[in-house]
Amino acid sequence: DGGITQSPKYLFRKEGQNVTLSCEQNLNHDAMYWYRQDPGQGLRLIYYSQIVNDFQKGDIAEGYSVSREKKESFPLTVTSAQKNPTAFYLCASSMRGDQPQHFGDGTRLSIL
């Protein structure tokens, strides 16, 4: 079955530590996205990538970094510079053009 896989489902970060969230898709989609969702709120865009080896900042990119070395993969690193990282992180992908986004089941990040 085609889809998006996010791992791990739960992640804990210690002070001063960088952590990396994985996102893999086998839908052959060109575009991939990372969102942050805080309790009871909507999604805010962190980074997005429309093509391999290219990505753009979204609305809340500070304290985060990404790479897009392969079409299938778009990992997100939450750096120690992100002072309030506790949230639910969602990865999505889409075809180019006027198309809906397909979402993974998220990673819940907490601080130890």
Add this chain to the structure above:
Amino acid sequence: SQQGEEDPQALSIQEGENATMNCSYKTSINNLQWYRQNSGRGLVHLILIRSNEREKHSGRLRVTLDTSKKSSSLLITASRAADTASYFCATDRGETSGSRLTFGEGTQLTVNP
């Protein structure tokens, strides 16, 4: 800043009733999309309506779009307990060749059996 705002924030109805959720936005759009999110899960796409369309149907879902009022509504008819979820509208301003969406804060729908 959030482009879309949903109304109401929460809605509780009985099974079999209809549920209507509204979304308002601020700038011109290329399309507007509705998504559903079950607790602790990812979002699932429900329906996409383009700026030149006024109404779309999909099963028990009906979406309207009024670009002059910058608003959209999602109607779920004959609701079921399984419809209990959060519903989000998202706008695409057509700024990229992909689909850069701006999400509202959602409506929490509870359907009581």
